[in-house]
Amino acid sequence: MNTRLVGGLVLLGLLVASCLAGLLLVDLDDARPLSAAIAHPPSAEYWLGTDTAGRDLAAVLVLGTLLTAKVGLLAGLIGITVGTVLAFVAAYYGGWTDRLISAVVDVLLTVPGLLVLIVLASAYPGQMTTTLMALVIAGLAWREPARQIRSQVLVMREANYVRMARLSGQGGLSIIFHEMIPNLLPYLGAGLVSAVSAAILASVGLEALGLGPRGEPTLGMTIYWMILDGAFLRGLWWWILEPVAVLIILFVGMYLLVTGLDETANPRLRRRA
């Protein structure tokens, strides 16, 4: 076990544990506007204070973490699935199919992702939801998995056990599912984690710019409302510190987990000396 992996798991575990505790202790309905006092500092009644729209921040943070995780997981899962399918189609069948898919992936990888997502997300004014958000982000999330897994499959295609299977008359799909996928699982796992992490990063960024779901209190929307309503000018320190702290734990945890998994899955990256 390497220290990064452990550090990442501890931080994310902490977040999951506080969410579970929060589910038992706070009423998630209080995350709606006007369900609590306005801009109330942390107190016995409102442990983490409230915002200017009368949301109880304890409920907002629990629900927000869950919603943000939902966007990340959904977008990451779609991204890795679509990417893997494309990678197999490209690498296994080769020829023009491969050239076309690789060219599209390469071209799309050159354009800055967040900017394309801004154009994509701005097409749904007022109709944004967390699910739609996940779909929008998934629209670009398949690029990296497609490229990485394609190169793995290319190597694997020439491996002896795959040749053996081909010689013994196994069909293409059977080889893919019985020989290749099981061997790819560590890569797919690491790829999924980094896809989820990238999706969360993108979703919080889009939300902070005002492209997020206005009816759902995700962590990014909490940042958006906080800046928009001038929490700094009004001196509402708790409204600033709490979502920022949760996001820092989330991002550092995901970063440690991703780099830790990379080191484990890819021995060449293992730290020298």
Added chain:
Amino acid sequence: MFVVWLGQRLLLLLAVVFTAASLNFLLPKLAPKNPVETKLLQLTESGGALTDIKDLVRAYEEKFGLDKPLLTQYGNYLRSMARFDLGYSIAHYPARVIDLILRALPWTIGLLLTATFLAFGIGTVLGALIAWERGSRILGFLAPGVMVLAALPYYLLGLVLVYLFAFTWRLFPLQGGFSITAVPALTATFVLDVLRHSILPALSIVLASIGTWALAMRGMMITVQGEDYMAYAQANGLSAGRRFFSYGLRNALLPQVTALALQIGHLAAGAVLVERVFGYPGLGNLLFQAIEQSDYFVIYGVVFIIVLMIAGMMLLVDLLYPLLDPRVRPGGAG
């Protein structure tokens, strides 16, 4: 050799800009309701004081009307983009999008260039030192902290910095590119005022990206240290400083510069969000206001110009590369 390479770089730049422009045109059409037309329809229906807006709608219909075939619309669109004709702002009609962008552009370029090169310089030297001086206690203490900062998006670090330095300790202004009371002119007071406002936004980009550079450089430097020429240099009795700069750093720097070209897009996108946090009067803030007002021509225009800017900076880094690596210099060996 060099000409071919330069040609390839220019082609890549064109490909990036062309793709970005095409996506700008196509993506909104994927939505079930075309957002631009919905917005324009709302405006014409609400009518009233906004009679001017009819000119805008007419100009739009002429070029992109639904009666025109998609290919004609696309052709019109690409032709306008090539001429930097980005249309009119819907919210601030009759202001032209390109004028709004030109007003905001210097702020973004200034912030981005300063922060990028500061972070690149500091991070690279720091990473090289971490690899060189293994066992140094200060660096051993500094390294993990810098790496953790690299995990954070710039704007989040920006929020932390505002909280500490502007909100709690009141050392720097909370918001904006200059004070409301300042008179924009080329005077010492105004320049100082602008600098004071730019320190926190720049610092959040620098602090958050130093780690990326340091991490990459550290790995590169460790590889370089294992090379025979390093042992040879030491055997020749060259000073540690000479070995560090001319033998180690110089060689380890090459992949780092390539990485810089690749990172610029990430940096620019990050800067957009930093500007939002600080209310900095650059492209990021313009983009944010446009999103709030569903001002689509401004959104698409800003995205297009940022992509253009990124592609241009990538080309610039590529052109600087031969200065560092004699092997790709025109007329050089190889």
